[in-house]
Amino acid sequence: MAEAGHLRIGELSRRTGTSVDLLRAWEKRYGLLDPDRSDGGFRLYSDEDVGRVRAMQAHLADGLAAAEAARRALEIGGPEAGGGNLIEQSRRELADAFAGFAEGRANAVLDRLLGALSLDTVLVEVVLPYLHELGEAWARGDASVAQEHFASNFVRGRLFGLGRGWGEGAGPHALLACPPREQHDLGLIAFGLALRNRGWRITYLGQDTPLSTLEQEARELQPDRVVVAASTPERLEDVLADIAKLAQAAPLSLAGVGASPELAAKAGATLLEGDPVSEAERLTRELRAGARSRT
Amino acid sequence: MAEAGHLRIGELSRRTGTSVDLLRAWEKRYGLLDPDRSDGGFRLYSDEDVGRVRAMQAHLADGLAAAEAARRALEIGGPEAGGGNLIEQSRRELADAFAGFAEGRANAVLDRLLGALSLDTVLVEVVLPYLHELGEAWARGDASVAQEHFASNFVRGRLFGLGRGWGEGAGPHALLACPPREQHDLGLIAFGLALRNRGWRITYLGQDTPLSTLEQEARELQPDRVVVAASTPERLEDVLADIAKLAQAAPLSLAGVGASPELAAKAGATLLEGDPVSEAERLTRELRAGARSRT
């Protein structure tokens, strides 16, 4: 590695959008950087340093004090270092367990993961990829329906277990549902968990919810955000007019493979196109920013 | 327990719909309440007091004079005099909680029940009746779809939580599923739990399972019993030929409101017409008898 230094401070400043003075202050005050020096004494930074500065900025944007942001940026290797192996292995074991209807082993794998990593990581690195892969295998005909059913029910049960109590609390409030005839709700549950982890309160209506009901509850509960998720565009297109009406009742987002920029635009809704965890993060940040700007 | 006081008089008033003045009057005249006091002298009421006020109201509504109503409200021993009271009260609280999307309270009710009674009792006395009633209310149009969805998802999550690990073990093996297009699986899950509680190992395929898949898995796993549950006869009639074929592969039972003696006879299957717990008990007994006779 050792990536010898090569960037001078001006270039590092340009690349990271941080002033030269500030970079020096961070170095002095928090030891964030420890650049090589040219013969003449110029600081020479490596690519790793760019990463460190970016991490610092991310933590600042997250609201941490500069001192604390620096401390964290320095704690590299970070949370999931060495988790890579565990994750890779767990994915394989999980697929194996499902193939053999071995609930006990599947439970053990998830327990081990949850014990070692954060829920966000488990969702993003194992559960969601597995669901994705399962869908594809099923479409290809490589997975039996029984296997898909068994795995779905298993995962649904575990996710609901993790979500226990998510309907309580004082944070922002999200209302989650799938449109009529939509049965795939696992991604939506995962999204609910990611929101919960960020302080949201969740009301979950789930699979196959009529739009009229959804609109009525949106008016009544006045959630900070309504999210409708579908696995195919048809499910949304079929009720597009109702969705547009729903968007009048509360801030609305569309999610899932079935959502698209066009549909979202027509409905007057936001599109959530990333993975559940990133989108939960984004929604939370936006809400926080909105609250601040209104002050 | 001794659940120290915590509600102030205003909140007690809001919760019971009785004016603050009247509450103080009842305390003074009949000694209906005997709240703790804060350092500054504020009255602090416990959850028990809420129950006592409710009892008082019930007696008043019943036509008793206030003095007499209070005497009786005090007599009833208090919180959960006898199991019957607990069950009755829990049912009401559960219905209340679902009506208000109050997940926390619903969890609290179930936790209390599970702490005090056996799983069988909780299923038979509270969960299954509630599901039944919910179905009827929904059919009558008295419950919103949202409420039904919310409650179903909540109950499904809790039941799966209770069944965690049910796929493992040394006991007899049951394979459970609903036929195509059937979405009501809560009763089937409850049945799985009742079986589990009697030592069975459960493989759960759930809603909307194609018969071809089911038959294939039945041949492969060789379960001691396959149970197919449906909420309307059509779901079963539509695939009657396949069900008959399935009955060749493994001992088969039909369950749910959609099952009938005629259908079972045509399919070559047993009928489970009682509640999940009794039928689980019966199946277990039969299996044991069968094992003995084969010896």
Add this chain to the structure above:
Amino acid sequence: MAEAGHLRIGELSRRTGTSVDLLRAWEKRYGLLDPDRSDGGFRLYSDEDVGRVRAMQAHLADGLAAAEAARRALEIGGPEAGGGNLIEQSRRELADAFAGFAEGRANAVLDRLLGALSLDTVLVEVVLPYLHELGEAWARGDASVAQEHFASNFVRGRLFGLGRGWGEGAGPHALLACPPREQHDLGLIAFGLALRNRGWRITYLGQDTPLSTLEQEARELQPDRVVVAASTPERLEDVLADIAKLAQAAPLSLAGVGASPELAAKAGATLLEGDPVSEAERLTRELRAGARSRT
């Protein structure tokens, strides 16, 4: 983990939507928070604190007076205090709760764990390690007798609650007991639960059971396995002859720190030297293998 403090009061305010002044007031008046301080004296909050504030808000929304809401937020803790490592965090919280005789909080922690993980994992990763540690702390004189009693009784109550109905069912049958003068039965109960989870039927005789009684029951009930657990060798040595006789009546295993290969050999019994869950798994596997070989 030790997730040191890192949020300053402004950010905590933004994240929870509570004014800075109010946060300080809650700290001063109710001791709701006890933040670290920067060198200069700024308050530094942890993720757990975010959870505590959220719990406080939830209770306020529920109508409790602020003083009472704070008391509960401290007792019962927050719903989901940040991601992190679930097991590590739960262990700490449990130890905390026991140290403060906070039954409500201990219950909340266990409920969350049981909802999120399988029983096996909760036993192996949290409950048993805690018992072990408590034993050591007590031996060192670091834990008071009162604390040890409180924790033991609490855990015993919860474990028996989980085992409710374990005497029923169709699976293999285990008879569990401790020898005379042995009072430590928590590990044995955990073992019973692990067996139950694998389909066994449990008859539990518990602490301080005379060998004569045990032998009589073994002859009468004809269990598939008898397990005797002791925390010191003396308890077993004192009745070794009787144990050997018991081994004639039914398949016998010795367990607990007091058991050893020598003792087992002398008694004609098997030794269970691993943790309860692994040994339950092993016994179940052996039983299944035995059943198959006899076919």
Add this chain to the structure above:
DNA sequence: ATAGGTTTTGTCAAGCTTTTGTACAT
């Protein structure tokens, strides 16, 4: 039910300190 006094609790202000980004002299 009203009147008159008390407690609780969220908010604010004043005066001082710490933290942190930026500026400037050497």
Add this chain to the structure above:
DNA sequence: ATGTACAAAAGCTTGACAAAACCTAT
């Protein structure tokens, strides 16, 4: 490049205040 200075933003403590909620007694 370095070291120092500076000012805005964010925090700290103490003390006070007023509205809401509650008290007793009539």
